[in-house]
Amino acid sequence: MAQTDLARLVMQRIDALAQISEESGKLTRTFASPAMKRANELVGSWMREAGMSVRTDAVGNLIGHYPAATPDGKILLLGSHLDTVRDAGKFDGPLGVLIAIACIQQLNETKTRLPFAIEVVGFADEEGVRYQSTYLGSRALAGTFNLEDLKRTDARGVAMADAIREFGGNPEGIAGAKMDANRLLGYAEVHIEQGPVLEQKNLAVGVVSAIAGQTRARVIFIGQAGHAGTVPMNLRKDALAAAAEFVLAVESLAQNRGGLVATVGEITASPGASNVIPGEARLSLDVRHPDDAVRVKATGELNQRAEEIAVERSIALKWEVVHDTPATVCDRRLTLLLENAVKRHQKEAPLLASGAGHDAAAMSAACPVAMLFVRCKGGISHNPAESASEADVRVAIAVMNDFIRESGKTN
Ligand code: GLV
Ligand code: MN
Ligand code: MN
Numbered sequence: 001m002a003q004t005d006l007a008r009l010v011m012q013r014i015d016a017l018a019q020i021s022e023e024s025g026k027l028t029r030t031f032a033s034p035a036m037k038r039a040n041e042l043v044g045s046w047m048r049e050a051g052m053s054v055r056t057d058a059v060g061n062l063i064g065h066y067p068a069a070t071p072d073g074k075i076l077l078l079g080s081h082l083d084t085v086r087d088a089g090k091f092d093g094p095l096g097v098l099i100a101i102a103c104i105q106q107l108n109e110t111k112t113r114l115p116f117a118i119e120v121v122g123f124a125d126e127e128g129v130r131y132q133s134t135y136l137g138s139r140a141l142a143g144t145f146n147l148e149d150l151k152r153t154d155a156r157g158v159a160m161a162d163a164i165r166e167f168g169g170n171p172e173g174i175a176g177a178k179m180d181a182n183r184l185l186g187y188a189e190v191h192i193e194q195g196p197v198l199e200q201k202n203l204a205v206g207v208v209s210a211i212a213g214q215t216r217a218r219v220i221f222i223g224q225a226g227h228a229g230t231v232p233m234n235l236r237k238d239a240l241a242a243a244a245e246f247v248l249a250v251e252s253l254a255q256n257r258g259g260l261v262a263t264v265g266e267i268t269a270s271p272g273a274s275n276v277i278p279g280e281a282r283l284s285l286d287v288r289h290p291d292d293a294v295r296v297k298a299t300g301e302l303n304q305r306a307e308e309i310a311v312e313r314s315i316a317l318k319w320e321v322v323h324d325t326p327a328t329v330c331d332r333r334l335t336l337l338l339e340n341a342v343k344r345h346q347k348e349a350p351l352l353a354s355g356a357g358h359d360a361a362a363m364s365a366a367c368p369v370a371m372l373f374v375r376c377k378g379g380i381s382h383n384p385a386e387s388a389s390e391a392d393v394r395v396a397i398a399v400m401n402d403f404i405r406e407s408g409k410t411n
Pocket of ligand 2: 092382
């Protein structure tokens with residue numbers, strides 16, 4: 001099939017996959033959900049069509065294997081994630097998996113076997129929506145999965161271990177899902193840019209230099225529920241008012257520190273009635289900066305501020321860091337290969353830093369990693385309006401075809 005048709009096929013598959021959701025009328029696919037199972041089945045069928053054998057590992061990663069010319073060859077890993085945020089765009093994650101499958105399809109149709117095998121991974125959890133602890137899939141493959149996380153519960157109280165079992169996975173087998181790092185040539189991920197730089201430069205694709213580190217925390221203010229009509233204002237222990245003060249403190253600290261981004265994306269107040277003073281407020285906090293020292297310092301200051309707010313209001317505070325990853329620098333050799341491939345298909349190969357997290361960050365614990373970004377319409381992502389064009393997907397497929405052929409040569 002010509003590259004033009006493969007790009008169209010990727011776009012059609014992106015649309016088909018976007019229909020698989022756990023919420024009607026919007027795209028939401030969280031870790032170990034029935035929607036993830038259906039997505040794995042559909043993507044698995046596309047992997048088989050492209051000439052791969054397919055397996056699902058203990059944590060729920062979908063893995064397609066395309067054999068090497070000789071059985072003792074090493075493995076090049078390609079892929080991205082199949083889970084999504086709530087009310088997601090359809091390109092974040094699936095784009096990288098489907099472009100990888102398209103490249104394998106091309107190899108298979110031209111009966112090309114390389115000196116190394118290729119495995120395409122649809123990672124089970126990059127967004128961390130359900131358990132806030134991201135990279136569950138890639139950590140399992142890289143051997144850095146924290147088995148303590150299996151005890152974490154989701155919003156409905158379901159422990160991660162039970163969710164994995166329900167999905168058909170095997171929590172006891174996660175340690176064994178680790179890939180043999182000695183066999184890995186590297187991991188390359190295509191991803192929608194999720195920012196405006198390539199659009200501003202009028203370029204289809206760019207190469208990622210580094211991925212910012214991130215800290216996520218669960219913050220809980222515990223006050224006292226009471227009657228909204230009878231408790232005087234000066235005697236209240238309103239947990240939601242404390243949370244509101246904290247949200248503004250987060251915004252103000254990030255606004256005043258260059259390059260820092262900090263977000264409270266979730267907040268719930270309970271018991272949650274218009275005539276009850278909120279007794280408890282739970283927030284999520286997400287802090288990022290390209291420089292780890294700045295992120296760590298800012299997170300410490302925010303923790304301190306939350307404690308001050310709690311003391312001033314005579315309420316309690318619980319602060320739990322649920323995710324903490326350092327910044328990742330992409331591998332120089334693989335990145336150069338990608339840059340050279342990009343220069344064959346467009347006038348320049350810009351290097352971009354990623355503020356978003358990616359499975360490549362977790363995979364870097366096991367092997368060299370590189371990433372290719374694809375232009376994102378209006379820079380909009382984590383939003384149903386997220387969009388990439390077929391023409392840009394065509395360029396990305398061509399770049400990855402070149403990259404794949406080159407990547408085994410000098411290792
Ligand atoms: C993943 O999309 C992230 O939150 O960076
Ligand atoms: Mn995302
Ligand atoms: Mn993503």
